[in-house]
Amino acid sequence: MKKYVFAIAMIGFSFYGFSQNAAKGKGIYDKVCITCHQSTGLGIPGAFPPLAKSDFLNKDVNRAIKGVVKGLNGPITVNGKKFNGAMPAQPLSDQQLADALTYVYSSWGNSKKVITPAMVKAQR
Numbered sequence: 001m002k003k004y005v006f007a008i009a010m011i012g013f014s015f016y017g018f019s020q021n022a023a024k025g026k027g028i029y030d031k032v033c034i035t036c037h038q039s040t041g042l043g044i045p046g047a048f049p050p051l052a053k054s055d056f057l058n059k060d061v062n063r064a065i066k067g068v069v070k071g072l073n074g075p076i077t078v079n080g081k082k083f084n085g086a087m088p089a090q091p092l093s094d095q096q097l098a099d100a101l102t103y104v105y106s107s108w109g110n111s112k113k114v115i116t117p118a119m120v121k122a123q124r
């Protein structure tokens with residue numbers, strides 16, 4: 001019996017592993033990223049940069065992924081405004097970061113890119 005439960009769990013897990021899901025990503029965003037970037041994705045002027053219609057985000061997918069994976073600090077310019085803060089590396093799995101970023105890209109007028117766990121892994 002245990003074997004079957006394990007097999008079914010593994011099948012479920014592998015399906016989960018192959019689906020990028022903006023809805024799941026929203027759940028992660030609302031727990032983790034929202035503290036700084038806010039539910040509107042607008043951030044807080046002077047402290048946390050916007051993700052909504054962010055030129056920084058939309059210009060370079062791998063740079064955006066890397067920032068979340070490794071952390072990001074030092075001066076950056078987002079939509080013409082300068083920020084010089086620090087985002088700690090986000091301790092989430094490849095799948096969780098892929099979902100969260102897919103949600104971000106699908107929201108607030110962003111470029112609708114789909115981020116896969118493999119793309120996240122490549123930046124680790």
Ligand code: HEC
Nearest residue numbers: 033036049050054056057064072073074083084085086087
């Ligand atoms: C503790 C606060 C904090 C949390 C939590 C956080 N960030 Fe950030 N984020 C920042 C700060 C501060 C910067 C700017 C860093 C700098 O000035 O170099 C930033 C920058 C960014 C950028 C690049 C700049 C832009 O606006 O396009 C992206 C993309 C981003 N964060 C996405 C995320 C995602 C996705 C999550 C959740 C998985 C997240 N962040 C969680 C504080 C945070």
